[in-house]
Amino acid sequence: MSFDLSTLPPGRVREVVRAPAHVLATAGPEVDPTDPEVVQLCADLVATMRVSPGCVGLAAPQVGVSAQAFCVDVTGHPKTRAGHGLVVLVNARVVESSRNERAREGCMSVPDLTGDVKRATRVTVRGHLPGTGEETEVVTDAFEARALQHEIDHCAGLLFLDRVAGAHALHARQVYLDAPAP
Numbered sequence: 001m002s003f004d005l006s007t008l009p010p011g012r013v014r015e016v017v018r019a020p021a022h023v024l025a026t027a028g029p030e031v032d033p034t035d036p037e038v039v040q041l042c043a044d045l046v047a048t049m050r051v052s053p054g055c056v057g058l059a060a061p062q063v064g065v066s067a068q069a070f071c072v073d074v075t076g077h078p079k080t081r082a083g084h085g086l087v088v089l090v091n092a093r094v095v096e097s098s099r100n101e102r103a104r105e106g107c108m109s110v111p112d113l114t115g116d117v118k119r120a121t122r123v124t125v126r127g128h129l130p131g132t133g134e135e136t137e138v139v140t141d142a143f144e145a146r147a148l149q150h151e152i153d154h155c156a157g158l159l160f161l162d163r164v165a166g167a168h169a170l171h172a173r174q175v176y177l178d179a180p181a182p
């Protein structure tokens with residue numbers, strides 16, 4: 001079930017910070033999903049994701065805020081199987097995962113590189129909805145599972161660069177707009 005964007009205030013587009021910004025390497029704290037500042041942050045994340053070509057997800061540290069909040073929307077991406085439309089979560093955790101697979105990943109905060117990253121292909125993610133603070137669970141696979149793990153990593157101060165097996169698993173980005181940039 002897609003997140004109801006009408007529950008958030010209008011979002012403002014924020015500047016996306018790039019590695020090696022300190023905030024990207026810092027584990028974000030848990031935050032109160034009902035706090036109006038957190039709700040606004042979530043709205044801003046969605047607005048910024050929406051104006052960024054090829055962007056399928058964005059986490060709070062990427063707009064310079066150390067906090068556990070992110071959005072994902074893999075709708076229409078060719079590698080997507082399960083898809084929940086817009087997902088916006090606060091204090092999210094992977095509570096179950098299985099079936100690892102290595103695949104190419106990109107990131108708006110690391111614009112010049114992509115990397116081969118091993119991630120679970122099936123995950124259960126639990127977190128809170130901004131606004132109501134209601135706990136929710138997302139069970140998904142394939143590309144959406146990868147995007148969720150990528151954003152949860154951002155909230156923990158980790159980039160895909162921290163997950164690659166070595167320099168051989170990094171690649172120069174050739175066609176910027178065609179590669180997913182969660």
Ligand SMILES: [Zn+2]
Pocket residue numbers: 106107108109150154181182
């Ligand atoms: Zn990223």
